[in-house]
Amino acid sequence: METLGHLAHGFSVAFSPINLIWCLVGTTLGTAIGVLPGLGPALTIALLLPITYQVAPEASFILFAGIYYGAMYGGSTTSILLNTPGESATIVTALEGNRMARSGRGGAALATSAIGSFVAGTLGTIGVAFLAPIVVKFALAFGPAEYFSLMVLAFITVSAVLGSSSVRGLTSLFAGFVVGMIGVDLQTGQPRFTFGMSELLDGVDVIVVAVGLFAVGETLYMASRRYAGKDDIVPLKGSLYMTAAEWSRSWRPWLRGSLIGFPIGAMPAGGAEIPTFLSYAIEKKLSRHKDEFGTVGAIEGVAGPEAANNASAAGVLVPMLTLGLPTSATAAIMLSAFQSYGINPGPLLLTTQADLVWGLIASLFIANVILVVLNLPLIGLWVRLLKIPAPQLYAGILVFATVGTYGISQSPIDLVILYLLGAAGFLMRRFDFPTAPVIIGMILGPLAETQFRRAMTISNGDWTVFYKHPLSLTLLTLAFIGLVGPHIWAYIEHRRMRGPEHVPGDA
Amino acid sequence: MLNRRRFLMSTAAAGAAGLAASHFIPAFAQDAPQLQIFVPAAPGGGWDQTARAMDQVLRSEKLISGSQITNVGGAGGTVGLPQFVNQWKGKGNALMVAGMVMVGAIIANKAANDLTEVTPIARLTGEFEALVVPAASPFKTAADFVAALKADPTQVPVAGGSAGGSDHILFGLIAKTVGVPATNLSYVPFAGGGEALSALLGNQVAAGISGYGEFAEQVKAGALRLLAISADKRQEGIDAPTMKEAGIDVELFNWRGVFAPPGVSDADKAAMIKLIETMAKSDAWATECKNRNWTQILLTGDDYAKFVAEDTARIGTILKDLGLA
Numbered sequence: 001m002e003t004l005g006h007l008a009h010g011f012s013v014a015f016s017p018i019n020l021i022w023c024l025v026g027t028t029l030g031t032a033i034g035v036l037p038g039l040g041p042a043l044t045i046a047l048l049l050p051i052t053y054q055v056a057p058e059a060s061f062i063l064f065a066g067i068y069y070g071a072m073y074g075g076s077t078t079s080i081l082l083n084t085p086g087e088s089a090t091i092v093t094a095l096e097g098n099r100m101a102r103s104g105r106g107g108a109a110l111a112t113s114a115i116g117s118f119v120a121g122t123l124g125t126i127g128v129a130f131l132a133p134i135v136v137k138f139a140l141a142f143g144p145a146e147y148f149s150l151m152v153l154a155f156i157t158v159s160a161v162l163g164s165s166s167v168r169g170l171t172s173l174f175a176g177f178v179v180g181m182i183g184v185d186l187q188t189g190q191p192r193f194t195f196g197m198s199e200l201l202d203g204v205d206v207i208v209v210a211v212g213l214f215a216v217g218e219t220l221y222m223a224s225r226r227y228a229g230k231d232d233i234v235p236l237k238g239s240l241y242m243t244a245a246e247w248s249r250s251w252r253p254w255l256r257g258s259l260i261g262f263p264i265g266a267m268p269a270g271g272a273e274i275p276t277f278l279s280y281a282i283e284k285k286l287s288r289h290k291d292e293f294g295t296v297g298a299i300e301g302v303a304g305p306e307a308a309n310n311a312s313a314a315g316v317l318v319p320m321l322t323l324g325l326p327t328s329a330t331a332a333i334m335l336s337a338f339q340s341y342g343i344n345p346g347p348l349l350l351t352t353q354a355d356l357v358w359g360l361i362a363s364l365f366i367a368n369v370i371l372v373v374l375n376l377p378l379i380g381l382w383v384r385l386l387k388i389p390a391p392q393l394y395a396g397i398l399v400f401a402t403v404g405t406y407g408i409s410q411s412p413i414d415l416v417i418l419y420l421l422g423a424a425g426f427l428m429r430r431f432d433f434p435t436a437p438v439i440i441g442m443i444l445g446p447l448a449e450t451q452f453r454r455a456m457t458i459s460n461g462d463w464t465v466f467y468k469h470p471l472s473l474t475l476l477t478l479a480f481i482g483l484v485g486p487h488i489w490a491y492i493e494h495r496r497m498r499g500p501e502h503v504p505g506d507a
Numbered sequence: 508m509l510n511r512r513r514f515l516m517s518t519a520a521a522g523a524a525g526l527a528a529s530h531f532i533p534a535f536a537q538d539a540p541q542l543q544i545f546v547p548a549a550p551g552g553g554w555d556q557t558a559r560a561m562d563q564v565l566r567s568e569k570l571i572s573g574s575q576i577t578n579v580g581g582a583g584g585t586v587g588l589p590q591f592v593n594q595w596k597g598k599g600n601a602l603m604v605a606g607m608v609m610v611g612a613i614i615a616n617k618a619a620n621d622l623t624e625v626t627p628i629a630r631l632t633g634e635f636e637a638l639v640v641p642a643a644s645p646f647k648t649a650a651d652f653v654a655a656l657k658a659d660p661t662q663v664p665v666a667g668g669s670a671g672g673s674d675h676i677l678f679g680l681i682a683k684t685v686g687v688p689a690t691n692l693s694y695v696p697f698a699g700g701g702e703a704l705s706a707l708l709g710n711q712v713a714a715g716i717s718g719y720g721e722f723a724e725q726v727k728a729g730a731l732r733l734l735a736i737s738a739d740k741r742q743e744g745i746d747a748p749t750m751k752e753a754g755i756d757v758e759l760f761n762w763r764g765v766f767a768p769p770g771v772s773d774a775d776k777a778a779m780i781k782l783i784e785t786m787a788k789s790d791a792w793a794t795e796c797k798n799r800n801w802t803q804i805l806l807t808g809d810d811y812a813k814f815v816a817e818d819t820a821r822i823g824t825i826l827k828d829l830g831l832a
Contacts, residue, residue, distance in 0.1 A: 046550030053563055143711035144695075184582070186696055189615050189670035189831045198589075201582035201616060268705035324724050325705055336556060342798040346724020409549075409580065457695050458664040458712060 003130055010358030014366055019062050022055075023363050026063040027370045030070015031378075034086050035078055039407050041071040041087075042329035049333070052340040057356055062363040064334050069121060069367045072313045073375055076113040076306055081106060081385050082397050084215040084404070088206045089272035089309035091439050092280045092301075094214055099297030106386055107240040110379045112250045112299055113306040115242075118372040119251075120258040120307035124314025125364045127262050132318045139267045139319060144454035145465040147269050149475035151448035154274055156482040157281035158440050168433045176441020179204055187453050199413040206273075206442055208405050212418045213435040215401045217425020219394045224426070240380055242299075250303040253283050257307025265315020268327045269451070272312040273443050279304035314364070321357055323347050542574035545595060545603040547587025549580035554604040557631065557763050560795040561604075561786065568789050570782060583612025588620045595768040599775030602628065606763035607673055607818065614823050615671045615831050622819070626767035626776055627812040629783045632801035633760030635738035636677050637719040638750075639731040641710050649735040649753035652714060653685050664693040666703040666712040671831045672696075673761040674716045677737055679825045680757045681750070689828040707731060718761060719745070720800035738802065760804055762818075764811065780807050 013019065033039045045064050052060050075087035080097030093113065100109040127135065142150075158173075182193045183203030194200040242250065257279045264270040264278075283304040284293050292298035319325035324345035326332035338345045343353055350357055388396065405418045428435055459465040467473045542565065544558045555578065562574045579587035584605055591603045603625065613621045638649060646652045656663050660682070667674030675696065679689045695712055697703035704722070707715045708730055715722070715731075725731040733747040737759040741749060750757045767779055786792055787805045796803055806814055 043550060046555070049550070050559060050563075140705055140709040143706065143709055184616075184669075186669055186698060189675075189696075191616070198582050198586050198616065198618065201585070202580075268702050319705070323704075323708065325708075327702070327705075333550075339799050340556075344724050344800075347728035347730060348724065411581075411586075454695050457693055460661045460664075460693065 006354065006358045007129055007362060009355070010360075010362030011365075013058055013355055013359030014062065014362040019059055019359070019363065020366070022059045022063045023066050023367055024370060026066020027070040027367050027374060030067035030072075031074040031371065031374060032070075033067070034071035034074020034076075036086060036404055036407070039404070040330075041068045042333055044071075045330060045333045045337070049337055049340065052337050057338075057341045057343065057353075058359045060337060061334070061356060061360045062367075064337065065360055065364055066367045066370075068313065068330055068334075069310075069364065070371060072121075072310050073114060073117050073371045075309075076117075076302075077110065077382055078400075080109045080113065080302070081382060082215060082400065083218055084397060084401055085207065085210045086404075087272075088210070088443070089276060089312070090306075091206075091210045091273070092276040092305040092436075093309075094210075095280065095436055096293065096297045096299070096301030098214075099295065100299065100302065101297070101383075101386060103296040105297065105299070106383045107379050108242045108246050108299060109297065109302050110382060111241045111376065112246065112303045114372055114375040114379070116250065116254040116257065116303045116307040117310040117375075118368055119254045120261060120310040121314060121368040121371070122365065123255075123258040124262050124265075124311040125361065125368065127311075128314055128317050128321065128364070129361050132322045135263060135266045135315070135318050136322045138263065139270075141471060142267050142269070143469070144451045144458060145469050145472045146475065147267075147451040148448060148455055149466060149472040149479070150274070151444055151451060153475050153479040153482065154277055154444055155448070156479045158277055158437065158444070165432075169437050172428070172433050172435065172437035173441040176438040176443075177445035179209060179438065180442035180446040181449075186450055187457075197413070199411055204417055204442075205408050205414065206439065207408060208414050208418050209421055209442055210439050211401045211405060212421030213425035213428070213438060215397050216418060216422025217429055217435065219398050219401075220422055220426035221429045222390060222394050224430075240383070241376075246299050249287075249289070249299050252286075253279070253300045253304035254307040256282060257304040258311040261308035261311030261313075262315045265312025266318040266327075267315075268319060268325060269447070270312065270315070271328070271447075272309045272316075274447075275308040275312045276305035277440060277444075279308035317364075320345070321349060321360075324349055541600060542571045543595075543598065543601040544574055544576045545587065545591050545601060546576060546578045547580065547584035547591065547603065547605065547609065548578065550578050552580075553608075553634075553763060554584070554606065556799065558604045560792075560799070561631075561765075564789060564791045564795060565782075565786055567791050568786065570785060582616055584609035585612050585616050585618040585620075588613070588618065588625075591766075592620045592624050592769055597770040598768050599771050599779075601768055602765045602779065603768070604763065604765055607761050607822070610815070610819050610822050611671050611673070611676060611826065614819070614826050622766065622815055624769050626769060626771055627809075627815055628765045628767050628776070628779050628807065629787070630762050630764035630804060630806040630811050630814060631783070631787060632796060633762040633804045634718040634720060634801060635736050635742075635760055636674065636716055637722050637726075637736050637747075638681075638714060638716055638734045639707065639722050639726065640714045640734060641707055642730055642732055643710060644713065644732065646714065646734065647732075649748070649750070649755060652734055653681075653755065655713075656682065656687055657685060660687050660691040661693050663714065664695050664712045665714045665716055666695045666697055666706045667716040668696065668703065669698065670694070670696045671826060671829070673718075673759070675829065675831075676822060676825050677757065677759050678716050679829045680759065681755050683825065683828060684756050689825070690830060692829075718800075723800065742802075760802070762804060763801075764806075764815075776808075783807065 033044045044067055075090040076093045079085045079090040079094035080101050083094050083098040085091045085094050097109045182200055184191050184201050191201055260279050261275040264275040280301055283300040287298055287300045289298050293301055316328050316331050319327050320331045326335045335345050405414050408414060425435055455465055546555050546558045548554045558576050565571045579590055595601050640646045665678055675694055678692060678694055682689050682692055703715055703717060706712050719736055722731055726733045735750045735753040736747055737750050739758050767776060784807060
């Protein structure tokens, strides 16, 4: 077990007092910036890059990794409590998490997300330590055709969030496509839907859209109904943390979420959002409490996606440490930190910088423990936020959303977009259109488009690539089963149930 | 706007400032005790790293007391440029980091402001580009690649950075030189970083074009084969011919340089050029460049202005050929 030896050595690096302090600083800072919408881990690490001139490589990477993992923990807090996602990977968490918070189970939602993050983070880190070479081989087999098929599968599964009316759900989804298309088209360099504004050339940030539709839209809706509806503060029900029933409903989603998140995170174009969508769809399908989804909030819908996004965060480190491939903004900035030490991250990193890499991996295990210890007691504090009376709470959310959005790019245009989308979100809520499909359309639409056009460019316009590649064919088959399977199943069930009734004279 | 105060190193900076005050003080250090650097890109990218490296070297060489870096990112620098032109006018202690990417973005985005409005100070560094193929590729030399391109360009998908960026421009220039119409090329743009590289490692595309630094480690590990580099001469430690040696008459550096705002006095301009020249000749700057795979291609003042004009014309032509302008 060569890996265990390396890992033991890694722990001896990570357990030096100074590195433990860096880890603590990183995780605390990471949790804080995760809570704030707008300030993400990529920007924070970029701002802290000058530290590389001052401290040893091990210390700065332990700090950066702590921030990275910490942000994944913290991001879910505002999603759950305020319906204001701090990171794009926690948008799905807001769907069920905020419902839970409003039905008095905010503590349980925060606990399942913290413990799920711990479980997934630990499993993911074990994956990085032991499976990296295998996973990376699998990830590289994914070309544009395979990615497109993965998107098709994702589109089929998102029907889970379309809501009760497919027409309204699809309308929202297509609105998301349009918003996602704003900006310079990557394939041709031409601007689309920018109306001559240079601020729109880079597109609209998905966080701005999520915060606008969810938080601002919600606030306006609440304000409009201030005197019409009741204004009760929902008391915290049951235990602050999870009940036994909630534990037993959480552990499977944690494991499934980790299994989905880690490999997709390791794919160069996988990202953290798609695994959260897939996990949410699967949990909704498998749950025995489907009635709680979208009403009082189902804990499975928080546990699964939260585990998925943390496992994908670990997955991102696989191509970075084994091949020197940065597959997320945060990884790209961490790689530039390697360069300021004169270390060239590449396929030889594991052999030439064994101390650094294994120290980093060991510190990720420690970071996970610190984070769960740090976050669980904070839950008691966070849920008190929900005791604030509605007018003050929603005013606070508005301030928070505005400041956070301005923090993303320091652009006033983003604030205009935020409030326009807030108004749109208000109208959508008023006329009963679901808002989540807008976000999903916005993320998946352009990805699917880009991968489709890439695949067609490479194949020189030959459609057969999508079913001639075995991986792509497998994914398309899964999507097809997902699409027609439930109907066939329902038909069979229907026949079996109805069967006896239709036999005249029988019994 | 995002102002980065150097709180992390305030102690070190104060110490350096103290030393500078009590010892030798270059004349221009008094004129520019505090430098303001405008980066028209988000933190973390190439321009931002250039600014940060400059700040580090200038302070360690005691040429300035400190600097303040402002990031206004977006659209290849064309969001930040109008701000630098209008709001920073006449500031004698300010510099903007820019480069070839901005020249391309100004043309492709039909931006209202361009680089003739700012004051050229110096071209600092460049990254030459590399043409690589996966290790399993049938192309052994650049000539093999060119032959296949000439035979049928649609069968040779090439991966690189965003459409209209330096990688795409180089591919256009290669095609033009060897007589293949730019409109027939099969160029597969990636958002940069690891994605293009993973398409190469996964054998999804025939070849790749990007900054040499992006590929260097994979070439050393034998996962990619380096066919040619776009530098002006052979590079130490790199076992590959230049494009010119390989029969493709193209030379390209993805250059980065600094500009002062419009309307600065001649004295300020001269002092700034002197400051940057001193920095560029320091050992500390040489080390920074070596660590980051940047080639020093210093060019200052009027020569730099002439170079920017020529490069703008060259890029404009090729973007038109590629159908992007």
